[in-house]
Amino acid sequence: MEQMTITAKVQIAATDADKVLLDETMSVYRDACNYVSGYVFQTHDLKQFSLNKVLYSTLREKFGLKSQMAQSVLKTVIARYRTILENQNKWIRPTFKKPQYDLVWNRDYSLTQNCFSVNTLNGRVKLPYFAEGMSKYFDHTIYRFGTAKLTNKHGKYYLYIPVTYDVEKSNISDICNVVGIDRGINFVVATYDSHHKSGFVSGKAIKQKRANYSKLRKELQMRQTPSSRRRLKAIGHRENRWMQDVNHCVSKALVENNPKHTLFVLEDLSGIRNATERVKTKDRYVSVSWSFYDLEQKLIYKAKQNQSSVIKVDPRYTSQCCPVCGHTEKSNRNKKIHLFTCKNCGYQSNDDRIGAMNLYRMGINYLSDSQSTKESNDSYTVATE
Structure with missing residues (x-):
């Protein structure tokens, strides 16, 4: 057997009030990523433990992030730097331009056949979504959800979920x-x-x-x-x-x-x-x-x-x-x-x-x-x- 990962694209059905809340959360998350990116560029420190020790309180107090969101910000920045180092083999500071939000499965978000639950700056909210094509992925004995990305494209909100499953390897x-x-x-x-x-x-x-x-x-x-x-x-x-x-x-x-x-x-x-x-x-x-x-x-x-x-x-x-x-x-x-x-x-x-x-x-x-x-x-x- 070998593992396959595909990305499922889900459109969120958000009300005007939900959109304001999601936009605020994604914007603050982006600003926090840029703040951490600047610190990492100066120190070249990519260890989550030491970054958490220095930056955690600032992320909580200055940006108002929840505990789990602060950890996600650190992971997002570390992953981006490691990708750059692997591809470019030199320290280049990444800039996070568009509002975004990286969500860890069963911590920052959960997904059922009827509801998308996500952690925001004002607490957890539950939103409906367009579920066409998603039903087969809810058999978690076969499919496993990974860290998803929430984005806003032209006023529409999309959740990109990596779905991993095993397939029989061809001999x-x-x-x-x-x-x-x-x-x-x-x-x-x-x-x-x-x-x-x-x-x-x-x-x-x-x-x-x-x-x-x-x-x-x-x-x-x-x-x-x-x-x-x-x-x-x-x-x-x-x-x-x-x-x-x-x-x-x-x-x-x-x-x-x-x-x-x-x-x-x-x-x-x-x-x-x-x-x-x-x-x-x-x-x-x-x-x-x-x-x-x-x-x-x-x-x-x-x-x-x-x-x-x-x-x-x-x-x-x-x-x-x-x-x-x-x-x-x-x-x-x-x-x-x-x-x-x-x-x-x-x-x-x-x-x-x-x-x-x-x-x-x-x-x-x-x-x-x-x-x-x-x-x-x-x-x-x-x-x-």
Whole structure:
């Protein structure tokens, strides 16, 4: 078994009086986080015990926080600093700009099928919420709630709850299907599977919509007004949400259209940004902004839910190698017309399909190598007993 964590989004149904109370609590919580952040930046102290000893009384008296809220503030700031140190490897002071409230399960908040109970500056309040899709998570023998985040977006209040549960881990010996997935711009994905079937998701409409966003962004940048800057920020968020929804739909379709215990094979595109130096300047926006990583992450967690697996392999020559005879040559691929023609055996096909076929072959080789390793280990075990 292995653990899976997903984030459940719950909208709170708050009255005007509730909104005032929640806004005040989240604003004070944010201000307290910034106060603690400044102290940590000066002292580089990330130990909750010592921070609590120095700052607890101030958080209670100056900000009026309840005891549990004061502890949550310390944990929030410590977690943010540790993330920065892990990613940046240097001390950078985080600033908490938007009102927020981090809630520890069964301490700062609780959730039943009818009610959201939360600790505020004026005591605990119980609020209704839109429960659609949440009912399955209340079996706490299976699902476990973690530290949630309460936010206010355009006057609507949302609770983001991490939900952890166990899923059966897929073993190599259980794999019954292999799917090679070539990600690109002309086609969002091109696939080739164990049934020798190919599939394509066109990227034409996505490319066009991104071009429209890029054009609008340039026009707004030229205006240099406060309203244009606000508009720029808004369309940036909108474009990200739209692209995430596209990736959600594509990854969901990939998992649902294949059986359990499928092995999905992707190219390891971790160095794709470095490749933009070889791309024409006018094409760099599309190459860099195309959200390959987001699609990859969504596919990984959806595959786990379906007892399937995802592996990443070396992307070199996947679009230059002939899947029939194995001949590899750069001129095999004509990028302009998206056609692959093997200079050795003459095999022709779409270049993205060729990439998917080669990824499928690498998946088959991975299974074969894993099985050989397992058999060798088993033989060694028997021989030494």
